[in-house]
Amino acid sequence: MNYTYHMVTIDFANEAAAICDTLTEAQDALSRELLDRIAGKWPLWVLNVLAENGGPLRFSRLHERVDGISQKVLTQTLRHLERDGLLTRTLYPQVPPRVEYELTPLGRDFLLQVMPLWRWVAEHIQTFENARRQFDQAR
Amino acid sequence: MNYTYHMVTIDFANEAAAICDTLTEAQDALSRELLDRIAGKWPLWVLNVLAENGGPLRFSRLHERVDGISQKVLTQTLRHLERDGLLTRTLYPQVPPRVEYELTPLGRDFLLQVMPLWRWVAEHIQTFENARRQFDQAR
């Protein structure tokens, strides 16, 4: 029992140390920005819509499906995700112009990696709500 | 080949839809805040130090090991993590006062869930750097 506890603890230490050691300071900052993509309100939502759709989507269709986002923030979000290589932006020079966004393989991989964590948090949401309620009442 | 692609796509849709459907709007916001804990600069670092240590740590020891954090932000970070039930705060009413912070089982679980994603991002950091470089040069 105690043994198991210590094993888990030591695993953490090794794992975290191993990850930190392989990264330069710049890379560490970059990895934090990438993790930030899943915390922000919109990026994960946008990626999900594209994944659900299963193919390219125009700006306006995206704007419809990501409810509540302003067009400015949607543009920013798409630029960030494009810069990180998670989706592609294709401009068709027509009048009126047409622009299509599509998930890259890296973007799909990213979603695959995020899902388990998201699912875990969703499954334990009650536990977290209880913890907060208890903390807030203790004031 | 194409078949596999569609399977993966459909898996995403199902997965994401399933998660979203089970959450109220408030719970959705809460889950985003929790994911935010791993994106912020300090929370994951603090949890890691506690995990590495394997036992309770005083405020000042924590402050030493989380290099660069201000005492104000460390206090804020610890309050948030305590509120979310990821660590405990124990005050020993002495003079001078002593306060110890320790990971909860939920906190350890949380770290366990986050590690795979963190590792994946670290492993693909080069890919992301290349994507950014390419994007930035295309301007």
Place this chain on the structure above:
DNA sequence: CAGGATCCGGTCCGATACTG
């Protein structure tokens, strides 16, 4: 020792107006 109070500069966001 641990952390509350305060001020301050940077960032993010929505709203609005305009354009190829």
Place this chain on the structure above:
DNA sequence: CAGTATCGGACCGGATCCTG
């Protein structure tokens, strides 16, 4: 249609000073 440009307000982290 799909943006860019701009402005004002809200929020957040950092540094500094103070206290039971």
